[in-house]
Amino acid sequence: MDYLVKGNDIYLKQDDFDLEQTLDCGQAFRWEKDGDKFFGKALDKSLTIYSKNDYFVFENTKEKDFIDFWVNYFDLETDYGELKELFSCDKTLSKACEFAWGIRILKQDSFEALCSFIISQNNNIPRIKGIISRMCELFGHFPTPKQLSEADENMLSPLRAGFRSKYLIDCGKKVFSGEIKLEEIKTSEIVDSRKNLMKIKGVGPKVAECALLYGMYKTEAFPVDVWIKRVLSEYYPEGFPQELYKYQGIAQQYLFHYIRKGL
DNA sequence: TTCCAGGCGTATC
DNA sequence: GATACGCATGGA
Numbered sequence A: 001m002d003y004l005v006k007g008n009d010i011y012l013k014q015d016d017f018d019l020e021q022t023l024d025c026g027q028a029f030r031w032e033k034d035g036d037k038f039f040g041k042a043l044d045k046s047l048t049i050y051s052k053n054d055y056f057v058f059e060n061t062k063e064k065d066f067i068d069f070w071v072n073y074f075d076l077e078t079d080y081g082e083l084k085e086l087f088s089c090d091k092t093l094s095k096a097c098e099f100a101w102g103i104r105i106l107k108q109d110s111f112e113a114l115c116s117f118i119i120s121q122n123n124n125i126p127r128i129k130g131i132i133s134r135m136c137e138l139f140g141h142f143p144t145p146k147q148l149s150e151a152d153e154n155m156l157s158p159l160r161a162g163f164r165s166k167y168l169i170d171c172g173k174k175v176f177s178g179e180i181k182l183e184e185i186k187t188s189e190i191v192d193s194r195k196n197l198m199k200i201k202g203v204g205p206k207v208a209e210c211a212l213l214y215g216m217y218k219t220e221a222f223p224v225d226v227w228i229k230r231v232l233s234e235y236y237p238e239g240f241p242q243e244l245y246k247y248q249g250i251a252q253q254y255l256f257h258y259i260r261k262g263l
Numbered sequence B: 001t002t003c004c005a006g007g008c009g010t011a012t013c
Numbered sequence C: 001g002a003t004a005c006g007c008a009t010g011g012a
Helices: A021-025 A063-073 A080-087 A093-101 A110-120 A123-140 A144-149 A162-179 A184-188 A191-199 A205-215 A225-235 A242-262
Strands: A002-006 A009-013 A030-034 A035-043 A045-052 A053-059
Touching: A009 A144, A021 A030, A021 A035, A021 A045, A045 A063, A080 A093, A080 A242, A093 A242, A110 A123, A110 A162, A110 A184, A110 A205, A110 A242, A184 A191, A191 A205, A205 A242
Parallel strands: none
Antiparallel strands: A002 A009, A009 A053, A030 A035, A035 A045, A045 A053
């Protein structure tokens, strides 16, 4: 980890990292750009970050928070250069990685990722951000399982989440009661993890896959939405390369960004 | 006005 | 197991 402490800020040198690409590629929904700075939240933490010359500046950040939280959140200990090399064996992926060279997978909190992607269904990214923002405003922070379990649809009406409100409540109830144990799901075999997540109303194959990839860092989880469906039918009619299985979720993120913004 | 968005539950066969 | 349809909301 190549960083230094300067006043109240942390200066980090990091390859394969672009803020815009990482924070605005549809994996997290609580980051906003203001000029050249990004302001965002993850669980109860918040951060202002921007790039300056060869460095990423973590503004007003304690070294302890950087080490204990943000290093993991931004997945700084994974070598994305190595991953991109692995992906370069495939022509389409190679182009996607060239275009979206600075994407990293954010290691988000499991409950936050799960709720976020429940909200994402049949929805567009600006609206997903709006609903999550209003939800955090309503509760004062990202809601806990307990808080969602105690909510009712009327209480959640300010979110304008539509039919997804009842799904959020069911998710809160099942996680809070322990019927769904996210910590166990994190460490179990992915087949079992999927099966368990889908016991929650409003969690189907796509949402489960997103929760696994972004909230539990199962890099083989492969969310297929309308965009990835288009990529698969156009460029991978024979199926996705099996030799990339272990990291196909990360590959998917490069492809997702590429097809939406690069073509 | 109609279509679409990081889908899913339900009914029906 | 596959397919069809409705669903809340708001921007294009």
